[in-house]
Structure formats: structure tokens, C-alpha cells
Amino acid sequence: MSDTRSKPRHRRRRTVLLAGAPLAVAAAAALAYGGGFLGAAGADTASAATAAAWADDTADGFASVDAQGQDGTYGGRGGETVTVKTLADLEKYATASKPYVIVVAGAITMDPVGKEIKVASDKTIVGAGTAGHIVGGGFFLGTGVHNVIIRNLTIRDSYQGTWNDKDHDFDAIQMDGAHHVWIDHNDLRRMADGLIDVRKDSTDITVSWNKLSNDNKAFGIGWTENVVTDITIHHNWIRETEQRNPSTDNAAHAHLYNNYLQDDPGTDITSSYGNYSRGRTKMVLENSYFQGVNNPVIKDDTATLVQRGSVFSGTSGRNESGGSAFTPSDFYAYTLDKAADVPGLLKSGVGPRSSIGVGTHQVKAAASTLTVAADGSAQYKTVQAAVDAVPANNTARVDIKVAPGTYRGTVTVPANKPHVTIVGTGSSRKSTVLVEGHAAGSKKPDGSTYGTSGSATVTVLAADTQLRNLSVSNDYDESKDTSIAAQAVALRTSADKVFLDSVITSGDQDTLLLDGAGKRVYMKNSYVVGNVDFVFGGATAVIDQSVITLKKRWDGTSAGYVLAPSTAAGQKGLLVNRTTIGGDVSAGSFHLGRNWHAGGDASLDPQATVRDSTLGAAIKAKPWTDMGGFSWKDDRFAEYRNTGDGAGSASADRPQLSDAQAAQQEVADWLGDWTPTAS
Template sequence: MTQHLNSKRLQRPGYGTVLAAVLGLVAALSLGAIGQAKAAEKTPVDRWSDRAHGFASLAGGTTGGAGGKVVTVTDEAALATYAAAEEPYVIRVSGAIAVEPFGSDIVVASNKTIIGVGDTGEIVHGELHLNPGTHNVIIRNLTIRDSYVEGDWDGKTTDFDAIQMDTVDHVWIDHNRFEHMGDGLLDIRKDSRYITVSYNQFTNHNKAFGIGWTTNVLTEMTIDHNWFRGTKQRNPSADNLAYAHLYNNYLSSQVADGDPVWTYGNWARGRTRMVIENSYYDGVQHPYQADATAELVQRGSILKNTTGRTDAWGTAFDPRSFYDYRLDPAAAVPSLVSRFSGPQKRIGVTLHVPGDYPTVQAAVDAVPDGNAVPVTIAVAPGTYRAKVYIPATKPRIVLQGTGHDRSDTVIVYDTPAEYGGSTGSATVRIAANDVTARHLTFSNDFDEAAVELKGEQALAMKTTGDRIVFEDTAFLGNQDTLMTDSPKLDVISRVYIHDSYIEGDVDFVYGRATTVIERSVIRALSRGSDTNNGYITAASTWTGNPYGFLITRSKVVSDAPDQSFHLGRPWHPGGEPAAVAQVLIRDTELPAAVKSSPWTDMSGFSWKDARFAEYRTFGPGAAPSADRPQLSAADARTYTVANYLKGTDDWAPYAGH
């Protein structure tokens, strides 16, 4: 914006020196259900965590392609190219990829994550193969199916596994479905180390999961929350494992072909040391067995309709001496594992800052253009002094602070508009559609007292994209703190802000986007004037758009003197006559700082020609006057959150909040 107060602004202390204090105030504000800083929600057990657990988390951990470029593949050629590349990649598999020739290998090199997009990613009649020496690989959320050769139930004529690896280390196999392959479903062989296999489904097969093929005793493996159903043997078979920790697995619907020996559940072979905990066996022959040279400890499992061997001897090892873990009750395993194993719609790509990427912008840059499934950028607590730009080519990003409070994670910079205009001054700029930000603070701490400029606008946030959501966020600044805009005047973009905090003094909520602010705190800062400290809103709504700004079920607070703040003024950028502000403030508490005539003219445009109104405002700043247009009860039924946001696609981001 280019409009300013006519009077020279009174200086206030350098903003950068009080950022920490302001953040503390934001965090401390406790106003009932309005504007509270909510901790990032965490389930007691995160069954979709993108961090490897168990043995794969030890000795440096397993991070896959973290730090590398994110790509989305839809065909065999692209998958094979990226999987075999020397550099790290996060490879998202979208849709079914048919591998040719039938039963062929896709070689996976070190430092790769291969992950299905939602529950759509499939590899059909092909194998993922990890050659000796491969390390640091994550394979998640895929279906690998159908390389079975008719008539070869025993898998003697082909070696068409779903995944096969020899002499590898640090591999995490998670949330996959393996079905109806030509030999084994999962073969982990020849002294592979630091492996975790979790939340997978092994179905419709003879030889499900084999481990070993060695006389050495080196392999360390965690196997948890997997579902073996419609399988016959190797559920798993563990040959000479140093440590095999099996917990909360579910074995059901075993193939019953009358074979007295080679139909079984878990088998500790050779010198394997195996610990089984809280698993569930239903209709299984030989649920768990051990060679005389092996050690097997079992505790807490449930056997239902089982027959045959349940061996247990020796001391094996204590898994908790290696890592922490949480056991689910054995009785809950069938329900939990059947629900949470296999590909999941909510599993996608989460990029961690720092960790996977050093900066928020680096993580944004790694998101593939045109991504169809949300990508979460998880930002660790800290202060990130840098600008961030989410371009229009990168929709469906979730920018999420991971601290306990929104003030824990701050993105801040200090550029004023005089050095780049409103766009150039914005600390964060969102041009993409379908972006959500939560549990974050956005700030522009340009120090007005330190620099004498013609203008003092300095944006914390500017949006031009559609379907933008801010949840539990804070926006800190002075003039022009938050601009919600659209690509051009007659294009409608929508923004929903809830349970958040916004502060500023002059036009600090402004622009032409249809914007709803709900259950939030708006703080009107004092500039030291007894008569005019500023304006909360400066809308520039297109005349063809009936919905501009709606502030509802919120609270305005201020330390400014009584009768010294305006609710808003009409902004006509460049004198554009078709930009006619629409602002409704309803069901919101107003402080004594609000003027009894709360709307005012701007740049020669009368406020009376704009679309300003209140409805059921209350508090000391809501006293009736002739200059306070009130919405009728009949019209209030039309000017609702739903109607502001629904557009032509019935967007309803408020549902469930």
C-alpha cells in the first residue's frame, strides 16, 4: 500500500529489541476459547511417523532420501532412473506402475526414500532390489503385487520377490502391502543389518518373509505391527539373526494345505535370538518355533484356534537395552493392525527443517511442482531469520511448527515496503493455492525508530493464493502486517484464519481476498496519539464480490487511548473505482480504543460508499452511533463463514474446528 497517516508517526522503541517480549505476550494471552495458543496435537502412538524406529533408528539412523530433491513418478522409466541415481532422492510413486519385462528388478541405490502417494502407489509384477553395500533406504506406503506365475505355488521356478536385499544396512520397510508374488514377498538376506519392518501386510502367498541365508550371526531386526494373512510359511523365518524383535504382529487366515512342517508362523532358525511380545495368532499351525540352537523368548501373546509348536527356551536378549518402544495390548492387535497396516491415505512426504533441509525455503524448493497430495514442511522450534516464498507452482503445502506453542517457531525478517513494495517487504509470501500454516509466528520486525523512511509499511505475510488456511498462527508487525490478496482485481481468493493472533496499527489487515478471521485476537497497537492511532482494516474488495472481510467470534484488544482507533477505511489501490471495501465485524468484542464513528474516508473515497457493517458487536467500543451501520438479522443469515468461503467448490475449512 502507499497510503499513510497524514501526521508524522510517533516513534516507538525498536521493534527488533522487543520481539521476544511480544512473543511472550502472544503466548500468554488467555482469552477463553479465543486466540489461545494451542500445542501441536500428538497422538499417544504416532502410527504414521516418518521417522524410523527400532533397530533401523540405531547406529546413525535411517533417513532415506532426506535432504535430496523430491520427485513424483508415474512410469517405470522415471522410477528406475531416480531409484538408481547416486544422489539422494525422495521418490513419490503416484498410481500403478507396471514393470516390464514381467518380474524385472528396479534397482534401489543408497540414500533413497520410495513412498506411495496416499494409498495410490503400486508396483505391479516387478521387484525392488537392493544390491550388496546399499544403505539408508526407506520404502513406504506402496502396494507391490502380482508377479506370481500360475502353477508355481512353491516359488521354485522364479525369483520374483516384492523386495529383495543382500548385505545392506539401515533399511526401513513400512506400511506396504505385498501380495501374490513369484517367490518371496520380502527377502532380507546375507548379513543385512539395522532393519525395521513395520505396519506391512503380507497376503495371498506361500513364502511371506524370509531372513538370513547366512551362517553369520549379525543381523539386527525389528518386526512390529505387521499383518500376515492368507500366507503359509515364513511369517517370518529368521535364520541366524543376532537379534530378532517381533512385537504386536497379527497372524490370521493361514493357508491350510495339510503340510505338517512347512506351514507355520514364526521360526527362529540356526542361532537366532528371538523375542516375541504381545502378538496375536488366530488359526495358525506352529505359531512360533525354534531350533535347538536358537533362543526364543515369548511373552504376552494371544493364541486362538492354534495347533502345534509353541517353543520357548533360552534368554535371547532385552530389546529395551537397544531402544525404547511401546507395546499395544495383545487383545487390541487384530483391530489396530488391520486398521493401520498397509498403505494409508494420510502418509505422504514430510520434510523436516532443520534436518532434511537447512531452511524453510530449501524445503519449499524441494516440493515438486504441481504436487497432487499435501506435503508437510515440519519446522522445528526456533527463530528463522529469512524470507519464504511459496510460488503458485507448488500447491498443497502444509507449513507446520512443531513446538508446543505457536511462539516457539518464528519466521521473521525486517524489510520495509520502501525497499521492495508490499510484495518485496513480506517476510512470507504465499502465491500457491491450498496452503495451510499452523502453529507458527510470522513477523516483520523492521525497526521504525531506527530508520527514517517515507513509508513504514512492512508486511509479515502476503497471500495471493486461493484456499489458504492459517490455524493457531500469529502475525506481528505495525503498518500493513497482513495482506490477503488475489492475483488481480476480479479474481477471488479465499483465506480462513482461526484461533490466531494479529497485531498492528495502520491498515494491518488489508487486501482484496475474501478473508474470514474467526475466534482470534486482534491487537490494535498504540502509536502514542490521543486521537488517531490507526486503522484495523483496509479492504479493497472487487465490486463483483459480495464478500470481503469477516471478523467473527473474535476479540479486539488495545492499549491505545479511548476513541483513538478506527475499524477500517476503504482502500482503492491506484484510485481503482471497482475496489469497494466490504467488511463485516460480527459477534466480536471491541475495546474502548475504538472510535464511536469507527469508519473513515481514504484518499478521497468516502467510507459511506463502502460496504461496512457490524452485527452484534459488544464491549466498551461497541456503543451505538449514527455512523455505525448495522447488519439486519435477516442479512446476517447470509453473511456467514460458510457463505464467505464456499465459492463454487463448497470449500469448508472450518468444518471440525
């Protein structure tokens, strides 16, 4: 370019109530430059040590209490673990009399549409990472069924074209008289009737960390004259559902906390009401977040509802409470998150996790592995040779393991070779270095110049590429020839779902080029080093829990720009989150960024947000500036809750997001349905 996770809590705990506990935030400033992986609070990290921990998880909330002869809810733990990919196998093991841990390792389509498998007691049904889908049907837990965990699944698409269609009463999960059931980390959507029904005296239920969306009814509780049901509903994202969010009828104890109810304007589904306490229900509602919901909290005259600590944003209509209820901590211990933090926490934390359902408790096909060592002791001597050996249009992941050393030369992962991981096998990111020294104005052998994008040491054009535990550098020396274009890219990405995990990218001008409108890139636990526009491009990219290091220019002066987004209109741009920005440069000498309208394209709408980060004294008091004749104030630049000597308060020169705006600019908003996981 020219120079113009608070981690979800699942264990049973018998500790004191801790209300309003702050979310854990990693301190990027404490990172050691040459160390191994950085600790990340709330990160969804699968490793050999933790991948199978899910198999020992037990429920919290009312599903954790000792009652009806059942000591909490632990599912099929202790039984055989089986992996299923067909409807016949799923039904065989789910209905069996013995305990089983049933790992769903693919999409299983119900036949006929609307089929609900009758689950027996002592079962865990869990999706393998994000692969487990139940399509066109769901599960039924009948009278007396107990100790069941339904977890980490996507259950979807039995909808037959008419909401509230009693001819197709197909639910995702229905309970009639069951007890001790834990429904956790599922994605439930577009079913013909409701997503979850807790009926006919079902009790000791916990519903946690699920995404319920795009349906007429989220879930209903009750349908009995008896006042029996004890239920905990916490950390669920209920979005674009009209009613029963939930509706709670004749529940003895209903504890709802840290849920996020969202109804966006202009969509096909409009909420009728949010949380509803009816009949003789006793409900406690705490620290939830209601956004755009009509009648967010309602109650019958016969019901009681105690609410405290919730946030209501853009809601309208009834918001009611009254009567005395109960004290949840008399039954179990729990921890409240701050209501203001709930949208961001849930957007990144609900639904299937890639670290659940995998590990030693599942037989998992190993990825193909290629090895590289510069001394000739491996299969290949260069990284490019190993990339060239990957079959075109490969459907399975290929790991390229690179021994410690310095590898000079360019590397390109072409678009027809997705699912490639290039990982250094050394003890730190500095052990394995990929380096070249081309600048935009450098001459190729044929006499032409490389240009900015062509100067990259490593170029990633293939989707689902990962770079891990290595350094990528462009060591072009600007002082040797000041007459040519000095842009010198270390790493260029131009593909969707590129994961940069524990890497160092270093250069001077234009270090990290993130290309491609809407192409998602996620960088974490990493370093970016440079001085001019050294994080730039049109991608939808996140730099998370990392360090951005500012360096002086070739002549020893301190002056530069960190970010230069060239975002297309309607797309998300660059998001810097929980990251430290600083370096051994003069105070007040660097802009956070400027607006790059590539090629003078006025239709672009550059976006950069820097939030929850530590800004060193090098950052200017007016951190944003114009570029190429375009005013940055006409584009999208903002900060939120930054700290450090380079941070500042809101002004015309320093836009700050409101809390409501910040809730829409979380990492999960950038990544959408993609959960980056090292593999």
C-alpha cells in the first residue's frame, strides 16, 4: 500500500454465591515476546490436556441438586462411548437401557420429518465439535426418564412453512415428566412448533449456554396443575423468537439469569413478549439483557416475579415484577455476570463448541501430516515444497510441521488447497522463521516489479488455512534504496476463515495485508511489528489478545500509522480487541490509523475499532487521520474502553462507542458462524 469465552461454568459447585463478578480479561501487556502460547481468558482452546474434559462435566443449577434418588446430572458418564453418524445408530444407543455417551459426528436427518427419538435414562448425547447436527426432528424424554445430557448439538429445520402449525407439532427437545436433564451449548432453530418444551411435572432441569433463534416459540414450561417444576435457565441467547421466551406456568422455582433476549427491527419475526411468569410460578430474574423486545417481562396476577439487575435497551410495553419468590442460593451456588457484559459474553460463548465432544473419548481421524526441515532430515526442505505436495481440492486437513530454523523464500498456499495448517514445531514462535526481502518496487528476474501484494513473504489464498507457532518476516532494508516503493508485506491473506495463532509478523511498511471484502481472519496470541500502515486491507479481521509493536523508521524517526482499513460498504473491517499497542518510539508519534480508499474508490467505507486495549504513550491524542483526500470522519473509526497513556476520552477527534454500540462490535459479530480452533 502506498504511504499516501468468562469461560462457561459447568461443574457442580457448592461454594458461596458471588454476585456481580467481573469477567476475566487477559492482560496482553504481560506477554513475553519469545514465549509459547499466551493464556486467553474464555478462549475455546482444544488441546491434548483439555479436549476430553467435557466428558466429566456435570450440570449446574437445579439439574445439580440431589433429589428423587438422583445425585445431580452426569448423563452417560461411566458407560461406553460410541460415535454415531446414522439415524439407526443414534436411535439404537439413545433408547438403550444401559448408560452411553453418544457422540454425534455428522448431520443426521430424521425420517420421517418431525421424528423425536425417545431417549432413555443415563445418556449423554453430544455433538463432535461443531459437526453434530440433528435435522428435521429432535428428542423426547418421557415420564421417569432421568439423568440425561443433551449437549453441543445443532437441532434444526423441521419447520413446514406455517408457524404455530398444530398439524406439525415438532419440537427440538420435549420433556413430559422427566427429571435431572441438562441442555447445554446447543444451537436450536427453525423447528415446526417449539424449541424446548418442559412439560407435565418435569423438574430439576438446567438450560444453559444455548442459542435459540428463528422460531415461533423458544420454550414453554408447565402445562400442569401441579406446582412441581424446578428449572434454571442461564446464559442463553434467545433471538428472533415470537413467544415463550420462556413462558413459565406453575413452576415451583424458576431461576432465570444472564440471558440475552434480542429482537431486531425489520425482521420476519417480532416478539410478543419476553420472560413470562404465569399461574402459580415463583420466578427470580437476574442480570439479563433485553434488546428491542416487546413486553420484556410480564406476569399473571397469580404468579410472583422478583427481578433485579437487568438491562433493557430499546424495549417497550410491559415490564413487571411483584411478590416474593425464593432465594436461588439456598438450592445451589452460582455466579452472576454483569448484565452489561451479557451480549458480548453470549455471542462468543453460546452454541456448539469445537472443544466439546472431541478428544480421547472419541475416535477421530488424524489429519495427514507433511514434515519440513531445512537440513534435509524431513520429507521436504522447504515449506513451499510441502504445500505443493498437498493434493488439489483436498477435503481433509493437512498439517505441515516445520522444524526450527530459518527458511528464506516465498510461500503461497493456493486457493485450491484449503484446510492446510503450517505449524512450527519449536519451543516458541521465534524458533521457526519464514522470511524474504522483496519490496513493492523491487525488480523481479523479468524486470517487472513485485507490487505491494506481490512482495509478501507468505501469501494465503486458500480457505480454512492456519498458521501457528512461527514467525513470518519481510526483512527488506529501506535504507539501501530510498528511490523505490518501500512497501514490503510479510503476510498477505486473501481467503475466508484464516486463523493466525501464536505467530509473529514483522516488517516496516505494510507488514500484514488482510485482503478480500468480507473474508474473515482471526489472529490471537500474536505479535505484529511495523511502522507505516502495517495492518491494512479490506478483510473482516480480528486481532485479539495480542501485541502490536511500533518501531522507528529506517532513518531513526518516530512516525507512523498502525491501521489502514479499506473496508467495502456494508462489510465489517478491522477489530483490535484486548491487545497492547506500543513500542520503543517517541511519545505522541503514531496514529492508530487512517482511512485507505484503495485506488481512490469513494464507495469504500473503511472501518476500524480498537476496544478494551492498552494504548502506549506513542499514540497521538488525535489518533485518526485522513488519507488520499478522504476524511476519516466520513468513515467508521471508533474506540471503546481503552486504557494506558495513549488512551483518551470521547471527543470529535476521538469517537467512542456507546455500550449499546459496543455490544454490536464483539469478536463474535466479526466471525459469525465460525469458531476458530487450532487443528
